Amino acid sequence: xxxxxxxxxxxxxxxxxxxxxxxxxxxxxxxxxxxxxxxxxxxxxxxxxxxxxxxxxxxxxxxxxxxxxxxxxxxxxxxxxxxxxxxxxxxxxxxxxxxxxxxxxxxxxxxxxxxxxxxxxxxxxxxxxxxxxxxxxxxxxxxxxxxxxxxxxxxxxxxxxxxxxxxxxxxxxxxxxxxxxxxxxxxxxxxxxxxxxxxxxxxxxxxxxxxxxxxxxxxxxxxxxxx
Amino acid sequence: xxxxxxxxxxxxxxxxxxxxxxxxxxxxxxxxxxxxxxxxxxxxxxxxxxxxxxxxxxxxxxxxxxxxxxxxxxxxxxxxxxxxxxxxxxxxxxxxxxxxxxxxxxxxxxxxxxxxxxxxxxxxxxxxxxxxxxxxxxxxxxxxxxxxxxxxxxxxxxxxxxxxxxxxxxxxxxxxxxxxxxxxxxxxxxxxxxxxxxxxxxxxxxxxxxxxxxxxxxxxxxxxxxx
Numbered sequence: 001x002x003x004x005x006x007x008x009x010x011x012x013x014x015x016x017x018x019x020x021x022x023x024x025x026x027x028x029x030x031x032x033x034x035x036x037x038x039x040x041x042x043x044x045x046x047x048x049x050x051x052x053x054x055x056x057x058x059x060x061x062x063x064x065x066x067x068x069x070x071x072x073x074x075x076x077x078x079x080x081x082x083x084x085x086x087x088x089x090x091x092x093x094x095x096x097x098x099x100x101x102x103x104x105x106x107x108x109x110x111x112x113x114x115x116x117x118x119x120x121x122x123x124x125x126x127x128x129x130x131x132x133x134x135x136x137x138x139x140x141x142x143x144x145x146x147x148x149x150x151x152x153x154x155x156x157x158x159x160x161x162x163x164x165x166x167x168x169x170x171x172x173x174x175x176x177x178x179x180x181x182x183x184x185x186x187x188x189x190x191x192x193x194x195x196x197x198x199x200x201x202x203x204x205x206x207x208x209x210x211x212x213x214x215x216x217x218x219x220x221x222x223x224x225x226x227x
Numbered sequence: 228x229x230x231x232x233x234x235x236x237x238x239x240x241x242x243x244x245x246x247x248x249x250x251x252x253x254x255x256x257x258x259x260x261x262x263x264x265x266x267x268x269x270x271x272x273x274x275x276x277x278x279x280x281x282x283x284x285x286x287x288x289x290x291x292x293x294x295x296x297x298x299x300x301x302x303x304x305x306x307x308x309x310x311x312x313x314x315x316x317x318x319x320x321x322x323x324x325x326x327x328x329x330x331x332x333x334x335x336x337x338x339x340x341x342x343x344x345x346x347x348x349x350x351x352x353x354x355x356x357x358x359x360x361x362x363x364x365x366x367x368x369x370x371x372x373x374x375x376x377x378x379x380x381x382x383x384x385x386x387x388x389x390x391x392x393x394x395x396x397x398x399x400x401x402x403x404x405x406x407x408x409x410x411x412x413x414x415x416x417x418x419x420x421x422x423x424x425x426x427x428x429x430x431x432x433x434x435x436x437x438x439x440x441x442x443x444x445x446x447x448x449x450x451x452x453x454x
Contacts, residue, residue, distance in 0.1 A: 034384045034409060035333070036267045038259075069296045106262070109349035119384045119408075122336035127358045133349070157261050157346045181346075182261060 005214075012217070015224060017058035022098045023051045024091060024105035024137070026066035028084045032129065033116040040106045041188035044068030046153075046179075046212050047104035051076045053216035054102075062098075064090045066105060084108050084134035091137055095144065100223055102151040103138050104177075106188075110134060142172030149226055151175045151219065157182040164198055174226055175199055177219060185209050197222050232441075239444070242451060244285035249325045250278045251318060251332035251364075253293035255311045259356065260343040267333045268415035271295030273380075273406075274331035276439035278303045280447055281327075289325075291317045293332060311335050311361035318364055322371065327450055329378040330365050331404075333415075337361060369399030378402045378450055384409040391425055401453055402426055404446060412436050424449050 025047020030038040044065055051063040052073035061076045064087055072078040079094075081087040084107045095101065110131035138152045152173040154164035157180070164178035178196040181187030186194040186209065194209040197219065207218050252274020257265040271292055278290040279300035288303045291314055299305040306321075308314040311334045322328065337358035365379045379400040381391035384407070391405035405423040408414030413421040413436065421436040424446065434445050 032265075034268075035382065035415070036265065036335070038263065038265055040263045041261075108263070110354055113353070119382075121390075122360070125360070126340070127337055129356050129358065131354045131356065133352070155262065155346075163348075188262070 012053070012056045014058035016054055016220065019054075019059045019099045020062070020097050021051075021054045021059040021100045021102065022062045022064065022091065022094055023047050023054065023102045024064045024087060024107075025051065026068040026070075027106050028066045028087055028108040028134075029082045030084065030108050030111035030134075031115045032112045033118065033120045035119045038108060038110070038112065038131075040108060041181075042066070042106035042155075043189040044070050044105075045189070045191065046193060046216070047102075048073060049212035049216040050102055050104055050219060053213060053220055054100075057217075057220065059100075062094055064094075064105070084111060084137070088135045088137050088140070092140070092144075095141060095148070098148055100149045100151070101141060102219070102223070103141075104153050106153075106155055107137055108134055136171075138167075138171045138173060145172070149174045149223055151177065151223055153177045153179055155179045155181045155187065161196060161198070161204065164196070165202070168198055168200065175219075175222060178204075195219075199226070239280070239283045241285035243281055243447065246281075246286045246326045247289070247324050248278075248281045248286040248327045248329065249289045249291065249318065249321055250274050250281065250329045251291045251314060251334075252278065253295040253297075254333050255293045255314055255335040255361075256309045257311065257335050257338035257361075258342045259339045260345065260347045262346045265335060265337070265339065265358075267335060268408075269293070269333035269382075270416045271297050271332075272416070272418065273420060273439050273443070274329075275300060276443040277329050277331055277446060280440060280443035281329075284444075284447065286327075289321055291321075291332070311338060311364070315362045315364050315367070319367070319371075322368060322375070325375055327376045327378070328368060329446070329450070330368075331380050333380075333382055334364055335361055363398075365394075365398045365400060372399070376401045376450055376453055378404065378446065380404045380406055382406045382408045382414065388423060388425070388431065391423070392429065395425055395427065402446075402449060405431075422446075426453070 026044035027040045027042040055061045113130040150173045168176040176198045193215045198204045253271035254267045254269040282288045291306045340357040377400045395403040403425045420442045425431045
């Protein structure tokens with residue numbers, strides 16, 4: 001079994017040959033002013049691992065990524081974004097040509113209503129920032145999809161499976177990867193992950209803790225089973 | 228002149244031998260919930276360059292740093308912090324033993340009033356986050372200082388020198404490094420910097436664009452002139 005797994009990683013099957021896959025990764029960064037921003041703890045590692053795995057299996061991979069410190073996998077086309085709006089635009093622009101879209105990025109739900117062009121001077125007392133909703137990229141893709149397979153991620157700290165199932169339905173996704181980011185060795189910044197993969201029939205499988213690259217291959221396996 | 232400069236960097240004078248220097252660097256990160264946070268664009272490069280330069284010149288260096296992706300310079304003692312409060316506590320704890328404190332970190336002025344222990348679910352419509360003031364580390368050090376030389380940074384996008392002079396006075400610092408972070412090749416994330424160094428007599432000198440390590444040495448030169 002171990003030998004098989006190692007071989008599977010070392011000599012990946014070319015079962016994504018000819019497929020166009022778009023992967024999103026990393027956090028979004030929303031400017032409050034030229035210095036301050038709102039962001040989240042996503043390191044981009046899960047999304048980059050999916051891009052790497054898909055490329056190794058023969059896909060033509062477009063990686064739309066927020067700011068990370070990761071190296072772009074060889075052969076993968078990188079599109080760098082910052083805010084949720086810039087990620088939304090990049091994804092929408094490339095959506096029609098894709099066979100599979102896997103949304104591993106942690107897209108900020110909100111952005112500051114009125115970002116300031118100059119650094120806001122601090123003042124006595126408290127401050128309140130008004131936030132407005134960002135476009136919901138997965139929801140939009142779910143509305144627009146034709147032939148595309150749509151894989152979403154739900155990163156939660158509580159009621160994981162319940163939230164993930166609701167999200168799968170609401171967003172019209174084909175698979176949802178439920179990621180308990182409060183668990184040890186899973187979620188943001190870690191090199192390993194544990195996830196549940198949920199399909200539209202409500203079937204869920206648990207992927208035990210493994211490297212993000214191994215988890216990436218399992219997600220691609222499940223995605224291909226949908227065809 | 229160039230040869231002199233190169234030699235000065237290659238064989239730095241040991242003019243900080245026996246001195247204890249504390250340098251702060253990087254951003255602070257303030258949790259909104261386990262996933263989202265408020266931060267700023269500081270990369271830590273300027274502070275790490277000062278720590279490296281001071282160590283090379285013989286100082287015993289303590290580096291109090293927010294989250295960065297930088298390597299700690301050899302021989303420098305690193306204390307890792309995240310929020311402004313954790314940085315405040317680390318700096319205060321080590322202040323009394325220091326000869327020189329150089330505050331290159333970009334400390335967030337505000338933090339969310341009530342960070343949530345679980346990921347906040349998005350909701351329809353807008354959201355407002357209430358922020359409260361963080362402790363002002365430089366102001367506290369200015370009140371507490373006895374023998375210490377205190378060097379502050381002012382990172383601004385407008386009215387740079389005016390703000391920096393006001394800050395020098397108000398915080399009871401000995402030198403202020405004014406950093407126009409909106410300029411090309413200066414400020415956050417870049418490998419070079421251009422700064423003005425302002426002393427309590429109101430004298431200001433401009434350090435032309437140079438590597439952050441060279442700028443670091445110039446800041447240390449000016450600091451030593453105060454003795």
